Amino acid sequence: MAKDPADRIAAALEALDAGFPSEAARKRALDDLNRAYTTIQETAFDAICTAARGIEGDPDAQHALFRENELPFDLHQVRDRHFPTLERFGAQHALVRDLIALRATIKAADIKPAPQRDPDAQRAEIVRKTILEELQHRKEAYVQGLDIARLLGGLAVTVNAHLVYGHKGAIFTRNFFYLNGQLTALRTILAIAGTFERERKEAEAKAS
Structure with a gap:
């Protein structure tokens, strides 16, 4: 069964709390965060596509809509300028900020055997x-x-x-x-x- 974002976030948090016994374990946690973000990004992109279909008679406006609301595919590429788009199109922008902070904490965590x-x-x-x-x-x-x-x-x-x-x-x-x-x-x-x-x-x- 495919994991949803809630499952992936839970897995990353549990791994951080338990400690990373190897680089592979850290990478799995980072992958979980990126996949959780991808689901949020796809939700926003679907909403952008819906908005674009509402202006099908104006291709220039459609192109501008996609250009002005472009979102990165990976969590590590998200910047402050992307949050207005996430918020505007109904994505969990507050959760994305926590995902970014969690990613930085995981990247900085020591590698050591779990107790x-x-x-x-x-x-x-x-x-x-x-x-x-x-x-x-x-x-x-x-x-x-x-x-x-x-x-x-x-x-x-x-x-x-x-x-x-x-x-x-x-x-x-x-x-x-x-x-x-x-x-x-x-x-x-x-x-x-x-x-x-x-x-x-x-x-x-x-x-x-």
Whole structure:
């Protein structure tokens, strides 16, 4: 069964959180992001074609429409000038910005063996569940800059959370975590929060 964008984004995020044991693993995650973008790009292009059919009697206007709203085929080629087109023709422009940030984070990630067990898995699930509950409470398809510092030891963490609608009516939550404004893997944020918590307890023990 072919993967939809929600599946591909999920796979890339899970790979980032788990760590990349090889360059091949990193490349698979980058390929997933590019294919997710391709689906969004195709949606926008279909809308552009529909608009062009509405002006079939004016070929010059049609050519201008395609020229002025040209979109790259690959995620790494997307620039700020392309976002007005993505927004104008109903594509998920906000999600594309997060895809670009996620791609940069994956490109910069270290290659190292994945840990045998994740001691922060339960805490990570609590964070994700809280975000989903907040989305449902607000009844919004997209929440930007949701403050979750209270869950992460006061760190300056925000999240861009998306409700992504997959095939067969499935609804997915996709979260992009930012530490001090920089996209960061959740496992890294949890590790930092854990270090701060241990240091705080050690300082309290010494003072008592």
